[in-house]
Amino acid sequence: MEFLVASAIGVLTAAGLYLVLRFRSFPVILGIAMLSYAVNVFLFATGRLAVNLPPVLRDGAAAYTDPLPQALVLTAIVISFGMTAVVVLLALGAFLSARTDEVDIGDDQEAGS
Amino acid sequence: MNHWIIAPVVLPALMAAVIVLAMRHHQGLQRVFSLGSCAALVAIAIGLLLESASGRIGVYELGNWPAPFGIVLVLDRLSALMVLITAVLAFIVALYAIGSNWDARGHHFHALFQFQLMGIFGAFLTGDAFNLFVFFEVLLIASYGLMIHGGGRRRFRAGLQYVLYNLLGSTLFLFALGTLYAVTGTLNMADMAVRVAELPADDTALLRVGAMLLLLVFAIKAALLPLHFWLPETYAEAPAPVAALFAIMTKVGAYAVLRMYTLVFGPDVAVTEELVGPWFLVAALVTLAVGMIGVLGASKLGRLAAFSAIGSMGTLLIAISVFTPETTQAALYYMIHSTIAGAMMFLVVDMVRDRRGAVGDALTPAPTMAQHGLLAALFFAAAIASAGMPPLSGFIGKLLILDAVRASEDVWLIWAVILATTLVAVLGFAQAGSKIFWKTTEPVEAPSGDGPEQTASLPRLPLVATGALLAAAVLLSVLAGPVNDFLGATADQLYATEIYISGVLDAR
Numbered sequence: 286m287e288f289l290v291a292s293a294i295g296v297l298t299a300a301g302l303y304l305v306l307r308f309r310s311f312p313v314i315l316g317i318a319m320l321s322y323a324v325n326v327f328l329f330a331t332g333r334l335a336v337n338l339p340p341v342l343r344d345g346a347a348a349y350t351d352p353l354p355q356a357l358v359l360t361a362i363v364i365s366f367g368m369t370a371v372v373v374l375l376a377l378g379a380f381l382s383a384r385t386d387e388v389d390i391g392d393d394q395e396a397g398s
Numbered sequence: 399m400n401h402w403i404i405a406p407v408v409l410p411a412l413m414a415a416v417i418v419l420a421m422r423h424h425q426g427l428q429r430v431f432s433l434g435s436c437a438a439l440v441a442i443a444i445g446l447l448l449e450s451a452s453g454r455i456g457v458y459e460l461g462n463w464p465a466p467f468g469i470v471l472v473l474d475r476l477s478a479l480m481v482l483i484t485a486v487l488a489f490i491v492a493l494y495a496i497g498s499n500w501d502a503r504g505h506h507f508h509a510l511f512q513f514q515l516m517g518i519f520g521a522f523l524t525g526d527a528f529n530l531f532v533f534f535e536v537l538l539i540a541s542y543g544l545m546i547h548g549g550g551r552r553r554f555r556a557g558l559q560y561v562l563y564n565l566l567g568s569t570l571f572l573f574a575l576g577t578l579y580a581v582t583g584t585l586n587m588a589d590m591a592v593r594v595a596e597l598p599a600d601d602t603a604l605l606r607v608g609a610m611l612l613l614l615v616f617a618i619k620a621a622l623l624p625l626h627f628w629l630p631e632t633y634a635e636a637p638a639p640v641a642a643l644f645a646i647m648t649k650v651g652a653y654a655v656l657r658m659y660t661l662v663f664g665p666d667v668a669v670t671e672e673l674v675g676p677w678f679l680v681a682a683l684v685t686l687a688v689g690m691i692g693v694l695g696a697s698k699l700g701r702l703a704a705f706s707a708i709g710s711m712g713t714l715l716i717a718i719s720v721f722t723p724e725t726t727q728a729a730l731y732y733m734i735h736s737t738i739a740g741a742m743m744f745l746v747v748d749m750v751r752d753r754r755g756a757v758g759d760a761l762t763p764a765p766t767m768a769q770h771g772l773l774a775a776l777f778f779a780a781a782i783a784s785a786g787m788p789p790l791s792g793f794i795g796k797l798l799i800l801d802a803v804r805a806s807e808d809v810w811l812i813w814a815v816i817l818a819t820t821l822v823a824v825l826g827f828a829q830a831g832s833k834i835f836w837k838t839t840e841p842v843e844a845p846s847g848d849g850p851e852q853t854a855s856l857p858r859l860p861l862v863a864t865g866a867l868l869a870a871a872v873l874l875s876v877l878a879g880p881v882n883d884f885l886g887a888t889a890d891q892l893y894a895t896e897i898y899i900s901g902v903l904d905a906r
Binding site: 384 | 528534535539544549551554555556557559561562565566568569572573575576580585741751760840
């Protein structure tokens with residue numbers, strides 16, 4: 286279980302970092318999305334991994350899983366979802382106005398339409 | 399519970415919603431309500447500052463849950479001071495945006511402006527680390543909209559870079575918070591300070607990782623080298639009022655460093671001792687050097703202003719990185735000054751750009767512009783403020799920093815870098831100013847009698863707003879004594895962490 290979660294976070298982060306370093310904005314946005322998935326799983330694991338346990342204390346429960354990280358993940362998901370929507374629109378706007386989707390700004394002459 | 403503490407967050411949030419829902423097609427009403435909100439915020443901020451001057455920690459428990467179980471807003475001297483700076487700056491910037499008609503060049507300027515203010519105030523007031531993240535996101539998402547306000551090819555692409563860079567920063571922030579939560583089991587800053595101090599010294603690897611990740615996030619916000627790459631293009635391409643408001647955004651990063659690394663990972667905490675200070679100082683010195691060399695090498699006035707913003711952040715972070723009450727006091731004074739001077743520089747540059755027409759802000763000879771002498775004088779004032787020459791507050795700020803670091807062991811290095819970069823900055827500003835204002839070409843033949851009318855038709859409000867910033871800088875120099883008394887008390891309160899901790903945790 287620990288190995289599975291840890292390697293999932295690692296693979297997602299690595300893929301995200303690789304994509305973020307790409308030249309065009311679409312892969313970069315995908316990379317950002319990958320990284321935000323990685324961080325969501327990571328946050329989920331910060332309350333320690335617990336299987337089949339209730340999330341809050343109740344009478345008779347011997348152990349419980351920490352509910353706070355789950356609330357944090359929920360917040361993080363909502364925020365990263367909104368941010369991804371914004372950045373997609375922004376990249377589209379930049380592409381439509383400049384006719385190229387390179388992330389680099391470059392010189393005026395070279396990027397001239 | 400003092401309900402005024404949450405007013406700086408709630409008022410702009412409500413105002414933004416009202417503006418976007420009820421008056422989206424009515425520019426005049428938007429302006430009135432936006433300005434009115436900013437004026438009210440200034441009044442509230444003054445009230446909060448007076449309240450905090452008593453030295454008591456004001457705590458506002460959201461949802462009436464006591465800390466550390468609920469989120470709290472905390473009002474101490476530092477947060478009250480930052481709220482006041484932001485409110486005053488926002489009022490002046492709103493005036494400028496209205497006067498220069500920037501707010502009419504796209505949609506929803508005032509709504510985004512108010513949302514941005516909400517995020518900044520929230521970041522200054524919150525006492526919870528995850529809530530700090532949320533408010534960072536609020537201020538960032540509003541700044542994304544403001545950054546591309548008015549559109550344009552270069553601005554869109556600079557905006558895209560800015561957004562991508564900050565999204566990476568946000569991801570890093572979450573990783574840092576997750577790590578810290580895994581170690582300490584809390585997100586409330588005061589509670590975290592208690593837990594960190596109790597940790598056994600040999601079991602702190604994860605905590606150190608978390609602390610460093612968090613510092614990286616704040617360094618991105620504060621444009622610390624080598625994480626400053628987003629700043630020059632963003633600030634140079636952003637609409638001028640937005641760039642002027644962004645002068646406070648880098649200070650949010652500096653504020654967060656001050657807050658977290660005095661309260662939670664303070665200089666007295668055994669586990670994170672020697673973790674931050676030494677290399678942070680080096681990075682800040684390099685930031686200052688690169689910023690001022692950028693001022694000397696800039697080919698456009700907009701980039702010059704952006705690099706001078708980097709340089710002033712360098713100076714500020716040098717003072718912060720020493721982490722003693724004296725240097726923090728000097729840093730706070732310089733923080734007020736550099737916010738004013740940076741904003742003023744961006745506004746002056748925009749007026750120059752506006753009046754030079756097609757030439758824009760490139761450092762090339764152009765015909766004499768309207769109100770040439772007045773703008774030259776304003777640029778001169780902004781330049782001596784930014785470079786730190788007497789008689790404006792930049793000089794006092796740098797003097798205070800130089801004096802305060804005397805106890806540090808790197809004093810000669812700091813003195814050498816600050817003094818040398820000041821010289822470089824003076825050269826850079828003098829060169830740019832003489833190119834723009836003195837090396838003018840013959841005016842293009844205008845129809846006779848057109849000149850004076852053209853000057854008269856130019857709006858006055860932008861000049862008033864810039865003049866207000868100049869007046870603030872003068873006031874800051876004249877009242878340096880009383881201001882420093884307050885800042886001294888602020889710094890002392892910042893390092894007496896037990897007052898903050900007991901104030902938050904024993905609020906009932």
